[in-house]
Amino acid sequence: MRVLGFAVLVAALAALPFVTDALGQAAWLALATRILIYGIAAASLNFILGYGGMVSFGHAAFFGIGGYVVGILFTHHASGEPLFGVIPGTDQMLVTLPVAILVAGLFAAAIGALSLRTGGVQFIMITLAFAQMLFFLFVSLKAYGGEDGIIIRRTNALPGLNMRDKATLYWVVLTIAVLFFLGLRRLINSSFGAVISGIRQNERRMAALGIPAYRYKLAAFVLSGMGAGLAGALMANFLRFASPDMMHWTKSGELMIMVILGGVGTLFGPFLGAGVFLMLETFLASWSEHWPLALGLILLVVVLGTRGGIEALIRRLSALGRGGGQ
Amino acid sequence: MILVLEQILNGLQYGVMLFLLAAGLTLIFGIMGVINLAHGSLYMVGAYAGTWVAAETGSFWLGLPAALAAAAVTGLAIEAAVVRRLYARDHLDQVLATFALILTFNQLIVIGFGRQPVFTMLPEAFAGSIELIPGLHYPPYRLLIIAAGLLVAVGLYFLINRTRIGMLVRAGSTNREMVRALGVDIRLLYTVVFGLGALLAGLAGYMAGPILAVQVGMGEQILLATFVVVVIGGVGSIRGAFVAGIVLGIVDTCLRAFLPGLLRQVMAGPEADALGIGISSMGIYLLMALVLLIRPKGLFAAGS
Numbered sequence: 124m125r126v127l128g129f130a131v132l133v134a135a136l137a138a139l140p141f142v143t144d145a146l147g148q149a150a151w152l153a154l155a156t157r158i159l160i161y162g163i164a165a166a167s168l169n170f171i172l173g174y175g176g177m178v179s180f181g182h183a184a185f186f187g188i189g190g191y192v193v194g195i196l197f198t199h200h201a202s203g204e205p206l207f208g209v210i211p212g213t214d215q216m217l218v219t220l221p222v223a224i225l226v227a228g229l230f231a232a233a234i235g236a237l238s239l240r241t242g243g244v245q246f247i248m249i250t251l252a253f254a255q256m257l258f259f260l261f262v263s264l265k266a267y268g269g270e271d272g273i274i275i276r277r278t279n280a281l282p283g284l285n286m287r288d289k290a291t292l293y294w295v296v297l298t299i300a301v302l303f304f305l306g307l308r309r310l311i312n313s314s315f316g317a318v319i320s321g322i323r324q325n326e327r328r329m330a331a332l333g334i335p336a337y338r339y340k341l342a343a344f345v346l347s348g349m350g351a352g353l354a355g356a357l358m359a360n361f362l363r364f365a366s367p368d369m370m371h372w373t374k375s376g377e378l379m380i381m382v383i384l385g386g387v388g389t390l391f392g393p394f395l396g397a398g399v400f401l402m403l404e405t406f407l408a409s410w411s412e413h414w415p416l417a418l419g420l421i422l423l424v425v426v427l428g429t430r431g432g433i434e435a436l437i438r439r440l441s442a443l444g445r446g447g448g449q
Numbered sequence: 450m451i452l453v454l455e456q457i458l459n460g461l462q463y464g465v466m467l468f469l470l471a472a473g474l475t476l477i478f479g480i481m482g483v484i485n486l487a488h489g490s491l492y493m494v495g496a497y498a499g500t501w502v503a504a505e506t507g508s509f510w511l512g513l514p515a516a517l518a519a520a521a522v523t524g525l526a527i528e529a530a531v532v533r534r535l536y537a538r539d540h541l542d543q544v545l546a547t548f549a550l551i552l553t554f555n556q557l558i559v560i561g562f563g564r565q566p567v568f569t570m571l572p573e574a575f576a577g578s579i580e581l582i583p584g585l586h587y588p589p590y591r592l593l594i595i596a597a598g599l600l601v602a603v604g605l606y607f608l609i610n611r612t613r614i615g616m617l618v619r620a621g622s623t624n625r626e627m628v629r630a631l632g633v634d635i636r637l638l639y640t641v642v643f644g645l646g647a648l649l650a651g652l653a654g655y656m657a658g659p660i661l662a663v664q665v666g667m668g669e670q671i672l673l674a675t676f677v678v679v680v681i682g683g684v685g686s687i688r689g690a691f692v693a694g695i696v697l698g699i700v701d702t703c704l705r706a707f708l709p710g711l712l713r714q715v716m717a718g719p720e721a722d723a724l725g726i727g728i729s730s731m732g733i734y735l736l737m738a739l740v741l742l743i744r745p746k747g748l749f750a751a752g753s
Contacts, residue, residue: 245684249741259728259734262727415556416553416557419549
């Protein structure tokens with residue numbers, strides 16, 4: 124039943140370009156692409172935040188690193204000069220995405236190894252500190268555009284596909300998102316996921332069971348950073364642009380809002396949260412220039428009024444509906 | 450030498466501003482356990498309210514009570530409407546709700562005052578510059594800020610160490626449940642502390658007016674530095690906030706002033722400037738990371 128529901132959802136999402144095409148609403152397709160990409164980033168954050176209880180306020184750093192890997196490799200591809208004199212640039216997505224994931228993972232390993240020595244609010248702040256350091260580092264890197272960022276003239280190539288076509292790019296992103304989601308579900312349901320969840324609930328008890336909490340938390344942090352890096356690389360391909368703004372602290376805040384809005388520690392929640400947040404932002408922005416006011420008030424009502432985000436709200440409503448039917 | 454002295458004074462001035470904000474933030478966090486991202490909004494509200502009154506009346510000094518009152522009233526309103534509901538929630542809900550408050554306040558200010566920065570006049574008696582020691586000309590207004598900040602620090606010291614409210618605050622930051630169990634009206638204490646924190650933020654905001662541009666988003670710029678101060682000093686410690694604020698203010702100011710010049714000795718001008726600005730912006734975060742790696746709970750953490 125659940126498998127069927129998932130298949131129907133994926134089929135509906137796959138058909139979306141035909142619908143937007145028929146309606147002549149190209150902007151909706153762009154919005155859907157962004158939602159999928161942010162959904163990947165938010166779900167990555169949720170993996171450590173919701174399941175592992177590690178509140179990272181610097182996850183945009185890995186998102187930005189993913190974007191910069193694509194941007195920097197493209198710059199060197201366009202100029203023909205290898206990076207550091209040895210690494211050739213490339214515009215092949217089959218190369219850039221894995222490299223982005225790997226580099227984001229390396230940064231996550233370094234930042235996580237240091238940050239996980241603290242906990243609680245100190246952890247929130249130290250992850251923020253590292254992200255800010257990277258933000259200012261890229262702002263000062265004049266070779267890669269500094270504050271203005273890198274323009275990527277062409278979306279990365281995939282053999283046999285016309286990546287200039289917006290619908291093709293959307294299908295590529297959708298495919299990656301589906302694979303990512305299936306992988307994430309396996310990860311959460313694995314024994315590794317169970318340990319991570321156990322550490323959140325009671326770290327001391329897990330230690331008493333002989334489980335090295337620090338190592339498991341670090342592994343989860345790295346995986347989460349890799350997911351955010353993947354999303355960043357996709358975003359750089361979609362926008363054909365990478366800039367320090369991708370790793371600004373407000374971006375980390377937005378990712379966290381998507382997670383909280385959708386439902387902390389749920390599988391689908393972050394995707395829902397990303398969807399609701401971006402749609403609210405888009406529609407409110409087209410409605411009034413004072414949209415942040417409305418967005419702020421709506422968020423306030425949601426956080427004060429619902430416990431557990433939209434996912435919990437839907438579940439409660441559907442339980443109510445079932446209860447009424449019986 | 451003169452230049453170094455001048456920058457240290459500038460750093461001191463920035464440091465006491467950070468302390469004014471960090472004091473409120475650390476009280477609110479240490480006692481109530483609320484992460485208030487909207488603390489910067491109170492700073493902004495104070496700056497705008499004071500500047501507006503000063504412009505309307507033509508008097509800098511009339512702007513001051515207006516800034517304090519506006520920030521305090523806004524703070525009390527936020528506490529009653531939003532923050533009070535967040536005491537029992539986890540940090541995530543607090544982050545989201547106060548982030549939403551930032552969006553709301555920024556847009557309200559845009560609606561009320563527009564997007565252009567507003568400039569505050571200097572009080573006449575403090576315009577110009579005075580010669581502190583031969584060769585060191587310094588704006589007296591900055592000295593006024595330093596004096597005001599130090600005065601507040603002393604006042605807070607007496608409030609916290611010598612009064613009944615202070616005793617409860619100290620007890621509350623160590624063990625909240627125990628204070629509640631002793632039958633203290635903790636809700637009233639929370640409200641008083643929040644109002645006090647807002648008042649200090651408003652003071653900082655108004656005093657910053659003639660030096661920095663009063664503009665939408667000014668709160669967020671200083672908020673992160675303030676959080677760094679709170680964390681370095683140790684959450685809940687006023688003493689820590691004071692020491693960390695001053696140190697951070699001086700380190701940040703001196704890095705910004707001298708690093709590009711030092712780098713220019715070893716590399717080309719524009720690159721040196723860009724890199725120098727970049728590294729000096731990273732400076733306070735680097736400092737925080739170092740402190741937390743050595744003392745994970747900050748320098749003066751309660752109970753350590």
